[in-house]
Amino acid sequence: MVAERLYPQYWEADVVLRDGSTGHLRPISPLDADAVQAFHQRQSQNSIYLRFFTYKSSLSAKELKRFTEVDHVSRVAFVVTRGADIIGIGRYDRLDDPALAEVAFNVSDAHQGRGLGSILLEHLAAAARENGISRFTAEVLPENRKMITVFAEAGYEVERHFDDGVVELTFNIDPTERSRAVMEAREHRAEARSMETLLTPSSVAVIGASRSWGTVGYSLLEHIIDGGFTGTVAAVNPEAFELNGMVAYGSIGEVPGPVDLAIVAVPYDRVAAVVDECGKAGVKGLLVATAGFADDGDGLARQRALVHSARSYGMRVIGPASLGIVNTDPAIRLNASMAPLLPRAGGLGLFSQSAAIGVMLHAAATRRNLGPSSALSAGNRADVSGNDAMQYWEDDPRTRAVALYLESIGNPRKFSRIARRLSRMKPVLVAKSEVMGLQLPPGHAVRTTQAPGGALDAMLRQSGVIRVETTEQLMDVAQIVVGQPLPAGPGVAVFSNSLALGKVVADGAGAQGLDVVHLNAALDLETGQSIALPAFKAALQAALGDAAVHSAVVTLLPAAGLTPGAILPVLRECGDNAGKPVVACFTGALDAAEQVEGLGALDDAGLGVPCFGSPGAALAALGVVARYSRWRAGDHGEFAELADIAEDDAAAHLTGALDRVSDVGLARLDGGETGRLLASYGIGLVPSVSFETDVEAVEAAGELGWPVALKTVDEHLRHRLDFGGVRLNLAGAEELRTAIGSMRRELAPFGNPGLEVQRMVPPGQACVIRAIEDPLLGPVISFGMAGDAVNLLDDWAHAIPPLTTLDAAELVRTPRAGRRLFGYQGLPPVNVPALEDLLLRVAHLKERHPEIALLSFNPVLVSAVGLAVLSADVSVGNPQQRTDSARRALRD
Template identity: 80%
Template sequence: MAQGLYPEYWEADVVLRDGSTGHLRPISPDDADAVQAFHMRQSQNSIYLRFFTYKSSLSEKELKRFTEVDHVGRVAFVVTRGQDIIGIGRYDRLDNPDEAEVAFNVSDAYQGRGLGSILLEHLAAAARENGIRRFTAEVLPENRKMITVFAEAGYEVERRFDDGVVELNFNIDPTERSRAVMEAREHRAEARSMQTLLAPSSVAVIGASRSWGSVGYSLLEHIVDGGFTGPVAGVNPEAFELNGMVAYGSIAEVPGPVDLAVIAVPYDQVLAVVEECGRAGVKGLLVATAGFADDDGEGLSRQRALVHCARSYGMRVVGPASLGIINTDPAVRLNASMAPELPVPGGLGLFSQSAAIGVMLHAAAARRSLGLSSALSAGNRADVSGNDAMQYWEDDPRTRAVALYLESIGNPRKFSRIARRLSRMKPVIVAKSDVMGLQLPPGHAVRTTQAPAGALDAMLRQSGVIRVETNEQLMDVAQIVVGQPVPDGAGVAVFSNSLALGKVLADAARSQQLEVVRMDAHLELDGGQSVALPALEKALTEALEDPAVSSLILTLIPAVGLAPEAILPVLNRCGRAAGKAVVACFTGVLDPAAQLEGLRSGSGGGSDHEDATVPCFASPGAAVSALGAVVRYSRWRAGEHGVFAELEGIDEEAAAAQLAQVLSGVRDVGLRRLDSGQAGRLLGAYGISVLPSIPFDSIGEALEAAEALGWPVALKTVEENLRHRLDFGGVRLNIGDQSGLRAGIEAMRAELRPFGSPGLEIQAMAPPGQACVIRAIEDPLLGPVISFGLAGDAVNLLDDWAHGIPPLTTVDVADLVRTPRASRRLFGYQGLPPVDIPAIEDLLLRVALLKDRHPEIALLRFNPVLVSASGLAILSAEVSVGNPQQRTDSARRAMRD
């Protein structure tokens, strides 16, 4: 069989069930010897279960058949670890071109690590790409492991027993259940891989030094001084003793297994050390060495080689240029970082990228007594990312909230998926650079976005994360969600001992969408502690017992004889008794030694106690802003998130066939605009119809078109920027007869002559309604992006768009319609009747589904969509297609390059 082009984009690094990694790629004829070696390592039982007989070796004919495939009708993948093949999966198309037979073979040494399910996901994705919709497999009844792989994949599997063999058949189109199964497996595997890094049983520091102040010296010292609970080894070929311990000349000499290797060797030695770690069986790497971002293109190339080498041996990589990783769990006590002391234990999981930002965040957390559960600095983020960290923190019972500072993002769709799931259980706070996605920090090698401004922020809102602008705002929010229960409503009680300050605070609360339910700005606190504190406790308790109050802010100016430390226990008792959030703000304090920001103890002691749970601020504005952000998050978490609607009238296969026909033989990256017939058939497969229009050259052709469409008609120019502009003479409406059409054509041609005399068309008249615009693109970074706005000056001059990143739930689409500032016109405005909102939401759901399933659609534009009180009409549709760039998130598990 003729061999097709090698599909390099099918290659992927994958995370196995045990958290280690493997490399998956299409098979090639060069793999013949490796396939034979794989076969001969297998047990007799495994060979029998695969081939229904025992073969001591594979014949040359069999090897040729297994390794020479066309990557279309016959596809095979191998998963490798180092130079060895550890798993093989393949499909062969049957006589029915929609069906293929699938088979797997997993190394005895790697069974039980999820290789079968990974191979099935990638084979199904390749098969769908090649027009195959069903898999069949023949399995011996005793091969329960393989039967389980198919049964637990999330597909509807049909079983039939015939002649001693179990025959399985199933449709391989992704379903909600199969996607959920894939995501659950991905979550478990990636969380496990992070556990190896964040909770290792043993650590080795390679490049550990006796020179005080060096990176290697500091890392080893901090691990030892932090009280790491497992064995620690220092590796340096030039030292006999390090930090009071025996030094080893290489990682291979370290006795016992090493879970985490911390690499702090010179830049030009890193790759060799990674290779040594792989051969020694190390499970994970922390690369503190910098320099990769400073070496122009060569640095990125070496960085990729580092990651490729590590993953080929099953290792994950933090860094390079990482500040380190921290785990305050008493069972671990890992301080593999440049921080001189292990932070205070607490509930915040902290992720940062650059070392400089990491230092700032660690310092801010320490200054505020904000305890950490664990922290990770990704440095250049060549491998381990914020997505991986969130997978770990989702299951970590010690982590109550997650904070991430992001400078770049490699897989936004996956981020959105994980963050949306995590945010339903734990607050996720994200601070990001304003240019994130538009330009890359040094050392980061990911795609940049071409999406409209605001699309990335829209993705974050969809995900339910608490978006902040700065590190300080991140810490402001973190100390509330870590120290206090998340409010279950917007009702807030405001207390102060200053009427002016209380009013300012109340106004600020309302601007943050908080509802001031109770307010007392006349607190009398100058009578001494014995009088003031009981009165304060009574007032706060009464307010917090009000069901309408979900949180309380106390802001005070200095009171004679009453220190803030004396007030904190009162706040703590009242808040805990009510189970509601309390926030304190002490302003106007002149003592430079006073510590008035951060989590403070409610026991009346210092700020380093375990009960340091009262969030304190020096700025009332910062306190209200942070509380407002938390309440908005609470509203999102408690609200309806919608469902991924099952829409009627969808024929995905017909749309795929139409796109395949249009793109047949196209290899370039240019776009091809569909004609009206092609666009109509494609959109029709998703239940979307466009009001018919007919272009013409002569008046006779125009009259025939009008008769075919039915009077009255609209006369339009085909020029995109003029076809809907009454003010420029680009459209004439409600033409009811032949004489009116003749006159209209002559007048329009005269008016459009200054614009180059563009062509004209006749279109059926639509019911009057509000004009809207829908646009969808395929972005290199974000994937599909859907934009919605009201047509005209609102979107053209004011950029009044709403954006969404599919897949979109029914709630996401409802928000999309209501987000533009001009959307009030859709719901009845200045006496106009409200339009058919369900109709526009249904159209947006169909567009989102179409764009999500078919990345070949590079651009889709409906302008205008006329929405009336009872339906809508699409007057113009533009569809351009092209060879799709491979999305960063799909129905197969793959690690980012």
Template identity: 55%
Template sequence: MRDGTTAHLRPVRPEDASGLARMHEGQSQSSIYLRFFTFKSSLSRKELERFTHVDYRDRVAFVVLRGEEILGIGRYDRLDDPLEAEVAFNISDASQGKGIGSILMEHLAVAARENGIRRFTAEVLPENRKMLSVFQDTGFEVSRHFDDGVVAVAFSIDPTAKSRAVMESREHRAEARSVAELLAPEAVAVIGASRQWGSVGFALLQNIIEGGYTGPVYGINPEALEVAGMISRASLAEVPGPVDLAVIAVPEAEVPAVVQDCARHGVKGLLVVTTGYADAGQEGLVRQRALVRQARANGMRVIGPASAGLINTAPEVSLNASVSPFLPVRGPVGLFSQSAVIGVTLFAAAHRRGIGLSSMLSAGNRADVSGNDAMQYFEDDPATDAVGVYLESFGNPRKFSRIARRLSRSKPVVVARSDVMGRRLPPGHETRTTQAPTGAVDSMLEQTGVIQVENHDDLMDLMQTVASQPLPAGPRVGVVGNSLALNRVVMDAVELHGLTVASTVLVPDLDAAHVVDEAVRAVGRAVSETIASGEVDALLVVTQAGMHQEVGDADRLASAVEEASRGTSVTVLASLTGVLDLTYRSASLRGSGPSTEEGRQRGIPVFSSPEQAARVLSRLVWYSAWREAEAGVPVEPEGVDRNRAEELIEDWASRAHGTDLVRLTAEEAGELLGCYGIRVLPAARFTTEDEAVRAADRLGWPVAVKAVDSYLRHRLDLGGVRLNIVDAESLRRNVAQMRQVLEPFGSPGLEVQSMAPSGQACTITALEDPLLGPVVSFGIAGDAVDLLDDWVHRVPPLTNQDLDRMIRAPRAAAKLFGYGGLPAVDTDALQDLLARVAALKDDHPQVARIRFNPVLASDRGVTVLSTEIDVANAAQRTDSARRAMRD
């Protein structure tokens, strides 16, 4: 909800009558009057029955509960016009202003659309400004008029770009607030605090205290009089004030009772470090689901279980509720991880490299609070200028895509993941796996602008750079070094990663007999002069061993480079090769200290090899270009009839049983595609030559004859297609020859089709993936996709810039732009077709698969020659439009 707490929304039930009566009795006279246009001290039995007995189709109602208490109810009743329904809400006085009305509206609109309703109406008293605001703030086009003392409100509930944006904005504010409350609690209780040194309960309490937490902290242990030098409390009942965050470190069997105690005392959030849940197998997963249900029902969010903790370095908070023995230095990097071991690994790596953190959150089994929630928080957090995320699994990738795309526009987001993420689940993670084509996850992440890396070392390479350096403005790289051979190696590495060597400077190679200070000054001057030249966007400083072999010499050189580059807009990285100082075994942040200025941490990123530094630069140059490029606007194709398409799909999907798919006939596919302004070139199957001739006369000469089989229909080499047949005699002859040639393949059926304008053959597919949701793929037909897997994949909704980049992304895309002297194709028409396919797939999760093969793109438009469409049972849908947290 708007205040960051949780509530349970579900359909109303008959047994809710008593709870609804209690809510009504607790309302003020004013609230009752605004809802019922009169005052009534209680609801009659008949009214309670009407409000709680619905048919879930023509009459639908949702309640929002906290524990057993009803916070609000919203309903619609279908009117005489079957496309219209009247909507009404009643929110308890104590819960008003928390966004409950807006949330109920979102869910009622979804339910109404699924039941064929397209328009909501309501009657509101003019003085009920809060309810009028709920309607006005939906993002729908609301009309209002004054009639007989009330305001009549009416609006279409078909989703629009504005209504989606409003919903996403509400979601963003609520989720960011919920994480902020967890990271900056007013008071903390450690439940399971222990006197035993080395135990988790002991470490958590000690780390919070020694980290300098600014609020009160309480140790809860019924069996000890004193823990960590303070009086122990037996339970939360003995705590003298409210507790915002409860850190739970008790055995798994005791957790349910602890959570219930937290609910009774108004705790806002739980950090559960206890293991033995989904990380312990199926039985543990059942316990984990029960834990989350229990917490959410009582308004609490959950970090964990099996979490390594959370950290907030803000001076006004200084919270180290983690297994780390000390609070990190303050810095601009926000980190999120899932499993505890990865969280510990990231913290240790950040400490070794001197990276300052704003906050860090380990989600453990990620039963509730997820990376999506953390990114919502990082987006709003002024102390976080760069975000690092280590993902072991995806929960809601469509939502991740939307959030990351927005966050990447303002802050660099670095995501570490394995190549098998999405296809294999780590222990303790419960989510779907992907069946999308290989590369779809990479494409989705690329689309969002996140910087992808393979492991935590690569993640930290990027984080230490974005923590201390400005983003490179372009690909021009300068090289400063003290070895001609090493400079050459660096130049090769720079060019290998797609960057441009714009300047090279060779400083004197001073041996140990000379004063090291002179060598340090020479490097500093070279750095300053190269930056001042204005010829470079980034600078690599690479020196060999010889001038910095004494203890402290490497630090002096790194500090000199940092001093010479301070305040510049040029990205500066260093690699001190051959250093014997063990602190330089891996990349590190070295300079004049951990303090920050202008949002960046002081220091210079130092890498163990020039190749590492060049790789980091190449990724940052890519990100800068993505960020500077026009974001584009969502494409809304014209002439789309979504409502008719929905009716058709529901009818066809009803023929599907379980997970079976229903293949649409050519006529059905044509009708559905017509709702989205897509036309397929007509074709006609035939049995005899005479039927083929009559079909050709109807369709128009010249014609092509194709095998119906999807594999053979495009294979000229196998005899599966004959082109440019101009008359009846030639058609009869070709049909006879084809049947003879195709006999070894089982004599597949044949069809005749008018010849399309010549052009480049392309392939378009779209599918509903269990993990990613809708995925649209594009490639150049033939060997490029069949043998080389030369596809580009995107996740709708798509912007005009997405579409432009999509047709240019395949390696064989040069064929679309005048390759080999051929005319360039009509790219506008090709993008329009892709936009319509993406819209169809995004609107209708029941459409399991679409395949256009081939699509002929010519200089005069595009022609779809063949299509296959499968639909699935609506119960199998995997869309994520509703604002629901995982069960």
């Protein structure tokens, strides 16, 4: 008999359906009996027959009791709700085989085709694995093709058996690479669709539209109309009959026809009521411009309630405190923002959080002629985030590059997964605060980090993200990746009409990792436009025709009769013909009317020549782009299939330890527990034995095999030869007894810590591997060379699982002291592949078992023939039910 568990609150989740709308998924409860009966009675006869293999007009009291009263262990059921109605039910019941459960679904006729079955299956599988179930079985009528398709397309290996008119399906529910890929693809399509609803509406209503010039409601309505929005616009204000030349409606419910996007600009205390009205009126999405949700004591609670209410009606929310959204697509022309004019159309997807940063980004982009494809200010980012925006821009053909200014990341592991995929198709630029993850911006309900410094940057680097420091640097890089093709390599041609300036630029190019293949610093531009430009054009074309040249930097001092406006078309033509990027720097220009920064020689698609006011900014931006291009074209490694891994055994070992965890505390595994856990992942731990007496020590050494090492068990002293914490190569009993006496005398000032003996291993380079479960980043793997390199110099490398083979290789090669592993000052190189394999196993262990709060291998001795883990410390804690797992869920 399996004991009933308390209601698992953490299983609740808001989910995005296939059509981009939302629903709320939660475990069923006895209070749902009436709603389940109502759900059943709304179903068609055919749906009831397919679910129960017979028709029944209503459920009996006994059936309702069985369906709604579950133990959340052997019998689990989830419902998906929209408002007060249940729109989908999924359940499993454990069978006689404790690892096998029967699963069944019932989806509302009115909501079929929205992917509810797939979502319910993902969440049921996650709950089942948590409860020790590894396989599902289902009986389905052959004509129930929709449900058969749900199982077949889930990414699992499904076995089919037909018997007595019923198809029996059985499959293992452990996540596979294919099932994860299927889940991510579905998540991507659903979230991209939800953003499409918000960014490409066919109808917009401004709630709180006002006659008062300068108010948010007045400005938003005016900007939408003046921008030439191609859809229908409605103004909602109960105190006005006419606004901006159109009829005003008293409430959103009075607006004729469906409303895709409602913009909420009402006073703070009216927002909740307006959201509820929008939900009842069938609005598809919300943009909340109203601020104030982080300004008082219960602001965040009200913000969460607002999002929960909106999602319960199927709506996504931008904001609160959003500056607005922009879509420059000529078929949309939406300027639902505080910017007075619709920007020029371009190829940059632009995301910001706070309104102030949004204003900075808009101003910087406008100065540089950088038109957005679409732009979004998330404000407090209570719902829609940068992750959602990236999902949309990945599929948007008008977006050539993505730029995000981030003050916090709500779900960094998901960000890493999406950014890594997107960066292989389009450049992703991120400007982030140096304190991001250390403190929270107003209104942002995310967790702060405890990860070591550099871990967040490592995550961005792994993902292929171009990280910059400021909005100006963001725009420097953006104008190259939006306006020009990517360079195929580091080779650069430098042109200038000043020998001194040309040499300075060439030196600067080398400092940015660019190879100067061609230098022409003797351009003569004083011969007049008719002579100078053709000669310059011929020289530039010849240089760009060289296969070793991948880009060109043209840095010019002012020349009589030749303005930037005359030169830029030549640069544009040469770059277009060669298919290579050309950037310009017009330094020393005094005429304020001349364009010296931003895109010049623009075409209708927003392509043009990037112009800079200083050579340093131009070279820095081009160097960044060249490095990104190399990353994108390079090998990213693969997720290796590791042998000798028994994930279920590891989970069983950890379950026992978790019983010792209380609240937020940690439980440390003893030596036996640690050894068994690591062995289940193919990681060997050199055995050691603690002792009290000399006799016990000699007996243990004999069992381990001579020679042995003698160590203190104190974690700070056990590796310190200088403090007497280690004795090596003890070959016999008498030598061991002498060493024990000597060590105890030397360690007396440190409190006489315990001692242990350990079998000796071949000498090698000492390394340290650590792993933590961070509240913000999830699992973080750190690697360094043991000793002063990490203790004093902080010479660590960090990475975020999952790791590819290339990630593991870079982790080993990143620490400065890591050169010792490859042969240094006469030392032989060590077995680096064995070290990389160990890092992959540790990353896999942390990725699959978030309950491992802390893990430390110190030291790992790596020699030419292999490696040995001499010491391992593992502590477990409450994994906080990590949400970025094999189930889709929106974060609060």
